[in-house]
Amino acid sequence: MVDCRHAPDPQAALTRLQAAGDLEVWAETVHGEATGGRPRHELQPAPVLAIYTAPPFYDVLRAAVARVAPERVYLFAVDPGMDRPQAFLRRLAGLVHHIVRAKAGRASLTELAAATAQRERAVRKGLAWLAARGDIAVLGEQDGVVELARGGTPGAPDELRACGLQLRALLDETASYRDYVAHVDKDALISD
Numbered sequence: 001m002v003d004c005r006h007a008p009d010p011q012a013a014l015t016r017l018q019a020a021g022d023l024e025v026w027a028e029t030v031h032g033e034a035t036g037g038r039p040r041h042e043l044q045p046a047p048v049l050a051i052y053t054a055p056p057f058y059d060v061l062r063a064a065v066a067r068v069a070p071e072r073v074y075l076f077a078v079d080p081g082m083d084r085p086q087a088f089l090r091r092l093a094g095l096v097h098h099i100v101r102a103k104a105g106r107a108s109l110t111e112l113a114a115a116t117a118q119r120e121r122a123v124r125k126g127l128a129w130l131a132a133r134g135d136i137a138v139l140g141e142q143d144g145v146v147e148l149a150r151g152g153t154p155g156a157p158d159e160l161r162a163c164g165l166q167l168r169a170l171l172d173e174t175a176s177y178r179d180y181v182a183h184v185d186k187d188a189l190i191s192d
Contacts, residue, residue: 017050026055028117043068045067053079057177089129100136
């Protein structure tokens with residue numbers, strides 16, 4: 001593993017790596033578009049993997065590395081900025097609006113998790129919070145695909161508060177893990 005976490009210009013360092021050869025870039029949220037990277041569920045086998053955005057949790061990291069099966073890993077671990085409730089919920093609400101308008105309200109939890117750089121558990125809780133607020137209706141979930149609709153019936157204030165606290169706890173866990181990734185010895189990261 002090559003440590004690139006302290007590169008002064010991570011995107012420029014990644015661009016140099018991309019010019020050098022066969023490289024799979026794991027980048028989520030707006031970083032995927034900016035770097036030409038892919039979200040976790042679209043990664044392909046490659047000899048080299050660049051982990052551009054910091055993973056949300058160890059199981060997601062392990063699954064991505066297993067999917068690519070690289071011989072070499074470059075660790076950038078750029079914070080995607082999705083660990084605060086307001087930022088996460090704003091992005092999730094925007095995604096839901098697009099899904100309802102353009103995809104008949106159906107979305108994969110995996111895709112939503114990648115688009116928010118979070119775990120599926122956080123996405124579920126975020127959807128529950130939006131539903132408790134009355135912004136959306138969660139019509140169902142089957143095989144990892146949720147069906148959503150615009151508008152809904154607001155829940156009781158206690159339900160909204162409980163969802164908010166649970167969501168904050170999940171986002172705090174992710175933030176703690178990202179902080180760990182930012183500071184841990186690079187060789188211990190994947191072997192943990």
